[in-house]
Amino acid sequence: MRKYDHVIFELSNPHRRAYEIPKNDIEEVSLDSFLPKNTLRKEAPELPQVSQVDLMRHYTNLSNKNYGVDTGFYPLGSCTMKYNPKINEDMARLPYFSKSHPMQDVDTVQGNLQLMDELDQMLSEITGMDKMTLQPIAGSHGEMTGLMLMKAYHQDNGEDHRTKIIVPDSSHGTNPASATMAGFDIVEIESRENGEVDLDALKEALGDDIAGLMLTNPNTLGLFETQITEISALVHEAGGLLYYDGANMNAIMGKTRPGDMGFDIIHLNLHKTFSTPHGGGGPGSGPVGVKERLIKYLPVPFVKKEETGYRLDYDYPKSIGKVSNYYGNFGIYLRAYTYILSMGRDGLKKASEVAVLNANYILSSLKSHYKIAVDRHCMHECVFAGLRKEIAEMPVVNIAKRLLDYGHHPPTVYFPLIVHEAIMIEPTETESKEMLDEFIEAMKAIAEEAKTDPETVKGAPYTMPVKKLDEVGAARNPIVRWSPKES
Amino acid sequence: MSERYYTKKHEWVLVDGKEATIGISDYAQDQLGDIVFIELPDVDDEFEKEEDFGVVESVKAASDLYMPISGKVIEVNEDLEDAPELVNEDALSNWMIKVEVTSPDEVEELLTEAEYKDFIEEE
Numbered sequence: 001m002r003k004y005d006h007v008i009f010e011l012s013n014p015h016r017r018a019y020e021i022p023k024n025d026i027e028e029v030s031l032d033s034f035l036p037k038n039t040l041r042k043e044a045p046e047l048p049q050v051s052q053v054d055l056m057r058h059y060t061n062l063s064n065k066n067y068g069v070d071t072g073f074y075p076l077g078s079c080t081m082k083y084n085p086k087i088n089e090d091m092a093r094l095p096y097f098s099k100s101h102p103m104q105d106v107d108t109v110q111g112n113l114q115l116m117d118e119l120d121q122m123l124s125e126i127t128g129m130d131k132m133t134l135q136p137i138a139g140s141h142g143e144m145t146g147l148m149l150m151k152a153y154h155q156d157n158g159e160d161h162r163t164k165i166i167v168p169d170s171s172h173g174t175n176p177a178s179a180t181m182a183g184f185d186i187v188e189i190e191s192r193e194n195g196e197v198d199l200d201a202l203k204e205a206l207g208d209d210i211a212g213l214m215l216t217n218p219n220t221l222g223l224f225e226t227q228i229t230e231i232s233a234l235v236h237e238a239g240g241l242l243y244y245d246g247a248n249m250n251a252i253m254g255k256t257r258p259g260d261m262g263f264d265i266i267h268l269n270l271h272k273t274f275s276t277p278h279g280g281g282g283p284g285s286g287p288v289g290v291k292e293r294l295i296k297y298l299p300v301p302f303v304k305k306e307e308t309g310y311r312l313d314y315d316y317p318k319s320i321g322k323v324s325n326y327y328g329n330f331g332i333y334l335r336a337y338t339y340i341l342s343m344g345r346d347g348l349k350k351a352s353e354v355a356v357l358n359a360n361y362i363l364s365s366l367k368s369h370y371k372i373a374v375d376r377h378c379m380h381e382c383v384f385a386g387l388r389k390e391i392a393e394m395p396v397v398n399i400a401k402r403l404l405d406y407g408h409h410p411p412t413v414y415f416p417l418i419v420h421e422a423i424m425i426e427p428t429e430t431e432s433k434e435m436l437d438e439f440i441e442a443m444k445a446i447a448e449e450a451k452t453d454p455e456t457v458k459g460a461p462y463t464m465p466v467k468k469l470d471e472v473g474a475a476r477n478p479i480v481r482w483s484p485k486e487s
Numbered sequence: 488m489s490e491r492y493y494t495k496k497h498e499w500v501l502v503d504g505k506e507a508t509i510g511i512s513d514y515a516q517d518q519l520g521d522i523v524f525i526e527l528p529d530v531d532d533e534f535e536k537e538e539d540f541g542v543v544e545s546v547k548a549a550s551d552l553y554m555p556i557s558g559k560v561i562e563v564n565e566d567l568e569d570a571p572e573l574v575n576e577d578a579l580s581n582w583m584i585k586v587e588v589t590s591p592d593e594v595e596e597l598l599t600e601a602e603y604k605d606f607i608e609e610e
Contacts, residue, residue, distance in 0.1 A: 395520075397546075397547070414547045414548055415548075417548060417550075420518075420610075471521075471546045472521040472523060472546055475523035475524070475544075475546060476523050476571075476572070
């Protein structure tokens with residue numbers, strides 16, 4: 001059924017039903033007796049009408065086309081697509097948790113509050129921060145929350161004139177986007193050749209209009225920012241705060257901590273580093289941690305442990321308020337908590353060590369065919385700048401598409417923007433050497449093909465449910481609504 | 488005929504008296520690949536040199552457009568709204584905006600065509 005390619009509307013046949021609602025034994029009331037006329041539709045919506053077996057087969061067939069970490073290697077750079085152990089799911093499905101409701105009296109969900117309190121402490125310890133809020137439901141949401149905290153801090157100190165945020169040109173696109181959303185103006189500084197912050201450019205940008213600097217470490221090229229302590233000293237001297245984007249936290253667990261590097265506000269992506277489901281299958285979770293002087297601005301409520309048990313404390317007049325409905329994505333906390341406990345202190349450290357080792361293994365294995373962006377050891381991900389000139393010339397988008405035919409999810413391409421023809425590979429710690437070797441062989445085989453049979457590479461993929469897509473046509477003339485074929 | 492000047496961010500500018508025409512270089516359109524969307528400012532918007540005045544989006548990436556020179560927008564190439572591919576076809580004749588120049592001396596800080604060629608060869 002690999003060729004299955006129907007839209008559910010195509011299966012529709014009037015009067016077919018997947019489920020019949022039992023006949024209503026309550027007297028019927030017509031809609032227009034209690035709703036204004038202009039709110040009623042004149043025609044019934046054209047919903048697909050299918051039988052239950054058609055419905056099941058349709059979605060089961062579509063689901064079989066899925067690709068994920070449970071089906072294969074997924075080296076999407078900057079996304080940390082590690083395998084998520086299934087014990088995380090078992091714990092999240094424990095009925096005591098899964099059947100609890102956020103509106104229950106706190107006395108009846110003491111275990112939930114305990115878990116939130118302990119997860120806060122664990123994440124704080126791992127990152128070197130003093131307190132976390134678990135509320136944000138995505139990394140970008142964490143960024144937004146962190147920047148609101150930064151704003152609250154400066155305003156509270158009578159420094160309303162600090163309206164600008166510095167971002168390096170290598171930063172994740174969400175950084176300037178979040179800062180803009182939070183009402184800041186962006187000052188972009190150019191990176192040095194190796195992707196590290198240019199201290200001179202930073203000094204020039206700093207001033208009493210700067211609210212703070214947003215940074216990832218390791219940076220977007222997968223390299224450790226060696227001048228981080230100088231950077232944080234400079235920003236602090238100028239009265240600014242340092243924000244840490246936790247996108248690359250998987251490289252440093254148990255090795256170093258953003259809090260020790262001088263960061264004041266950080267966010268984590270539980271769905272990256274802490275092994276919870278990713279993206280559409282998520283939901284995500286982006287806890288934000290702060291240093292002592294910023295705690296009073298964190299979102300309410302705080303989970304407080306008292307002699308009589310845990311309670312929710314809303315008494316923080318300087319809080320930026322809630323940033324999520326209820327308490328964030330609680331089911332995700334369970335998975336991250338389970339992951340941290342099952343890995344343990346040494347396990348987390350080992351995870352980062354192996355993540356870095358795996359990335360370096362790929363870096364050194366592929367440099368015979370691909371051009372290294374910056375020639376030095378990388379952290380948890382490695383960045384290439386396309387094929388080596390003496391091998392062949394081939395746009396990386398074609399290499400990525402060809403990799404699909406070899407059965408692997410492609411790495412990130414054309415990011416970071418500061419690298420020409422960027423290929424960004426993040427294998428994570430959960431892949432075996434055999435899998436890495438298979439991927440390396442595929443990448444080398446494609447490089448050889450680019451030399452001997454470039455047309456094959458340019459026409460890829462050939463084995464996917466859909467073939468080479470007209471991305472330009474889709475962007476210029478998008479068809480976003482299905483309509484029946486003219487017969 | 489006045490000379491075309493370039494920036495290191497790959498915009499070009501042609502200055503004719505108080506009026507300047509601005510676009511992106513052929514090298515820039517080639518690097519971007521198929522352009523699918525161009526966002527341009529409104530007439531009367533004012534920009535400082537090096538300030539971003541719009542966005543070019545291709546299948547690969549979205550890139551900001553930077554002012555080669557300070558000025559006030561007097562005309563926007565509206566053809567690009569429906570046909571951004573014109574820039575791929577001919578980046579030099581399909582300009583993006585025309586501005587009234589506020590500091591004509593700024594041109595001297597820009598790259599000449601020959602200097603720009605050397606610059607992109609090093610890239």
